Amino acid sequence: MNPFDLSFSQLQFVSIFSFPTSISTSTTTQTPHSPPLTMSDTLHKPPTGGPELLDLTINNITPNTILINNQSSNTRLKYVMSRLVTHLHDFARETRLSTDEWMLAINFLVKTGQISSDVRNEFILLSDILGLSLLVDAINHPKPAAATEGSVLGPFHTHDAPTLDNGASMSSDPEGEPMLAVCTVRDTRGNPIAGVKVDIWETDSSGHYDVQHSDRDEPSERCVMGSDEQGRFWFRGIKPVSYPIPYDGPVGKLLQLLGRHCWRPAHVHFMFEKEGWDHLITAVYLRGDPYETSDAVFGVKKSLIVDLHKVDAEMAKEYGVKEGSWLLKHDFVLVTEKESADLRDQLAEEALKKLGLSLKLIDHLPVPDVD
Incomplete structure (x- = not known):
């Protein structure tokens, strides 16, 4: 069948x-525009005055x-x-x-x-694999050369991520390789932007988002935090891994029929929000990932590819992490709503x-x- x-x-x-x-x-x-239409207006409008549709x-x-x-x-x-x-x-x-x-x-x-459900949106996934998500974002949120480019939202963003202080850990995965992320948020002139709401999420070490686990009882590998007066935010997570997008549904079957793979390169999602600033949904991708040039949802851009380094002794002491942990450092640049x-x-x-x-x-x- x-x-x-x-x-x-x-x-x-x-x-x-x-x-x-x-x-x-x-x-x-x-x-001028019209008043709001109601469903009643649509369903019960008298059949007069409209065009006659015959033959x-x-x-x-x-x-x-x-x-x-x-x-x-x-x-x-x-x-x-x-x-x-x-x-x-x-x-x-x-x-x-x-x-x-x-x-x-x-x-x-x-x-x-x-x-689809409240934690899985197959329509977003369909939009992603057709390239529509990236196209709509590029049309609606164009960026000047100095600004951070957008990427796809994906189907697994949630609204229940805990709000954490800078330096906290958003991961509960004991199998993941520890990673310290130290980032800044600035404008196109290099000025720090304080008070930016930053939403962050990634998969666990098995390549699954927390909502993909049937026994999920609380959020993991995701958090919300704010940038400080110097535009900085930092957190502890795990080194991201490559993973397949859900292939147990119609989108996965379509990819199979098209002869396409279902894999995404290793990345961490970020979303930035502050009044007066253009909403930014983006991600950073690890350089050298085998799927770097064939992302199933077309999210990778050259400007978003990053190198991971190792935490040295001085930084380990400053941030309270283990020396030799993975280190992600990145500067994000936002544009104002007017600029966009x-x-x-x-x-x-x-x-x-x-x-x-x-x-x-x-x-x-x-x-x-x-x-």
Whole structure:
């Protein structure tokens, strides 16, 4: 039996899209917007005034689908849906998508939802292996040359990590090789940034995140801490190891069908948050890892590859760790929200111009320019 087979009775369709109903004040063009739509508005709108859809064919289904979707007063929603429908329909035409393939894809998405939980997000994993996660991050959080580049969030970030003081250990793995991490957070001019919330997580020595263990009773190999007045933060963890992304679900089966491996190079995840500063999700990757150039989720960038060193006697005494432990030293550079937004708008306008599209930016998002 095909692992993706499901009966029609098992298919459940859930609304998973949420679009903003208002647009905040920004330096980009502003236009009036509609009041929030309710589910009642959507389901019980009188069937009058809309386009009549009859005798739809391969040649006219796309413009008519876009036409009926254009009844919304949300300009951004209409634009996103028009492009989605256009590309989705073109994909079906170009591939001459068969009914069996269409049903297989639907069942695949159902399976993806069914295996997801509050500690495992198979949809994020799917987005990762398709390269979409990295693409969306690059579009939304562009970085000038001096700033730390972003990487993928991955499916195993949680919100229950303990808040620890600098110097504390976030690992309870006795088999892991001890590692001291000493890091700084600075702006693009080299000034330290104090009070940054830093979220850190990695696998244990077996290559599993804590949430992958059925007997997990508390967080491990993860923590939250803050940068001090000099922009410093430091912690004790373990040397990261290579590991396979979950391959027991539909994403793993897809990788197998594609002839791709499921391995990620050794890394440690970091997330940085502070009001006024652009949100940064990134990771550092160990140089020389066998999967350095073939990461299953496309997260590695040259600027994020680091070398580990060994803690000398002086540093061991200063930080209260064992001499000879692994040492990770890294400087992270953040940009302000304004710096990121200005660069994002500039790159968006350049990209749209190359595509020959007549669009304008509202709250940093393109919409058709119909003025």
